[in-house]
Amino acid sequence: MGGCAGSQQRLSDSEGEVSAPELRPILLDRQGAHWKNVIGFWLLGLCNNFSYVVMLSAAHDILSHERTSGNKSHAVLLADILPTLVIKLLAPLGLHLLPYSPRVLVSGVCAAGSFILVAFSHSVGMSLCGVVFASISSGLGEVTFLSLTAFYPRAVISWWSSGTGAAGLLGALSYLGLTQAGLSPQHTLLSMLGIPTLLLASYFFLLTSPEPLDPRGEEEAERAARQPLMGSEAPEQQSKPDSSTNLSFQEKWTVFKGLLWYIIPLVLVYFAEYFINQGLFELLFFRNTSLSHAQQYRWYQMLYQAGVFASRSSLRCCHIRFTWVLALLQFFNLAFLLVDVWLSFLPNIYLVFVIVLYEGLLGGAAYVNTFHNIALETSDKHREFAMAATCISDTLGISLSGLLALPLHDFLCHLS
Incomplete structure (x- = not known):
């Protein structure tokens, strides 16, 4: 019996030794x-x-x-x-x-x-x-x-x-x-x-086909930590993502109402961001520098884009769940720069450079964290629709800011 058990143990060990190399190509x-x-x-x-x-x-x-x-x-x-x-x-x-x-x-x-x-x-x-x-x-x-x-x-x-x-x-x-x-x-x-x-x-x-090679381990590990946007998320809905064609209008409306927690802050972030970019950049002009007006404007744009790139690439380092905070901070930027355009109290352009870089960091962080949070907090069945619906946020914010920023820009130009 002992020999039999030993043989079975060695057989089991040898099977384990064989199975490991077989798993390597799959991994x-x-x-x-x-x-x-x-x-x-x-x-x-x-x-x-x-x-x-x-x-x-x-x-x-x-x-x-x-x-x-x-x-x-x-x-x-x-x-x-x-x-x-x-x-x-x-x-x-x-x-x-x-x-x-x-x-x-x-x-x-x-x-x-x-x-x-x-x-x-x-x-x-x-x-x-x-x-x-x-x-x-x-x-x-x-x-x-x-x-x-x-x-x-x-x-x-x-x-x-x-x-x-x-x-x-x-x-x-x-x-x-x-x-x-x-x-x-x-x-x-x-x-x-x-x-x-x-x-x-x-x-x-x-891109590879997502179905045969999509590893589910990460999703299973995070599923327990999810706080769904819809309280009625059922376990059977958390299989592989389904097409949005299977969703009824009532389901889409319910999901959309849950998405407002993320859509509204992103709209506000982009509203304040593009209000600054479209309405104030050209008016933030400093004479005590060697940079011309056009060069100052290009530096503003470049630093803004650098901030956006850095923060949109930062998700592995920093995950922000409460994107409302980013909207409040961006509106503080808007108010601060608007007062400076009116009163010209900032002593040099380098302080504006820092603020514009910070503005880009806030905007990029709002974008990447919004979509990451939605991916975490929607069921697989609703995720495709949720991503498509939330896309409107940045464009809506930019459109609303354009309606107000351009007339304000012209008004401030006439005053000066």
């Missing part, structure tokens, strides 16, 4: 799939916003060459915001009926179209069409890719957010660098047609 495959997915989402975030940033800069250049009035710049802003706003408003209602691949194709084609239209533009109308195409590409892409994160591990949300932050910084730097190196705006734009191609390649060739 390596999963690790490889993880890195392909997070890099893929980082590139998707970069490409989705990169085209938008570069094209807008070029459109403003072309409009200035056309010697257009200030009202035309307002037209650029409207062409920039309105198509994205319409897409994000309608997305939760019916966009999920269209498969992901056609949506990504449309987004890529619109991005390429925006480059081509602005590059060959000889009129304000054609330039504005390019702005509209870029807005459609960016809005449709953001809704699509954030909804797609519902079918992947939650880590991809942080990587997507980091990519979108990098787009603002790299987009502005690349356009500025290439034009200053001697390329014409037209050739600069045409040289960037590879960006939409990279977007399509990242989606169709880099």
Whole structure:
């Protein structure tokens, strides 16, 4: 009996020795799939916003060459915001009926179209069409890719957010660098047609299929700690994510009401943020520096984008659950800078540099933490819809700020 037991023990040990090497290829495959997915989402975030940033800069250049009035710049802003706003408003209602691949194709084609239209533009109308195409590409892409994160591990949300932050910084730097190196705006734009191609390649060739390789261990470990947005979350709803087509209107409305806890703070953060950017940046002018007015404005934009990139990449270091705090801090920034525009009490531009960098940090942190919290606190069944519905927050905040910031900017200019 002892020999038999010893044989069985050795057999069991030998089976364990054999099974470990057999598991290694599976683990390596999963690790490889993880890195392909997070890099893929980082590139998707970069490409989705990169085209938008570069094209807008070029459109403003072309409009200035056309010697257009200030009202035309307002037209650029409207062409920039309105198509994205319409897409994000309608997305939760019916966009999920269209498969992901056609949506990504449309987004890529619109991005390429925006480059081509602005590059060959000889009129304000054609330039504005390019702005509209870029807005459609960016809005449709953001809704699509954030909804797609519902079918992947939650880590991809942080990587997507980091990519979108990098787009603002790299987009502005690349356009500025290439034009200053001697390329014409037209050739600069045409040289960037590879960006939409990279977007399509990242989606169709880099991302893996989420179903066979999506590791569930992380989700099982965190599930007990979830505080769902919906109190009636049932265990059977927490399997793999389902398509939003299975949700009734009543379910969507219930989920949306729960999302307001995160939507409202993000709207407020972006309202205050873009009120500063659109209404106050040009008025924060210091004469006791070697920087010209245009150079000061460019430094404000660059530091803001650097702050956004840093905080959108910071989720692993810092997770903020109560995003209302970020909204309050951003409104304090707005009030402080508005008083300085009125009274000019700050002694030098470097204090404004610090505040603008801080403004970008708050805005980026609000974005990445909002979507991360929603991913944690919605059931798998509702996550795709929740991501699409929350996308409206930033665009709505920007639109509302534009309605107030532009008239205020003109009013303050008349006073000075």
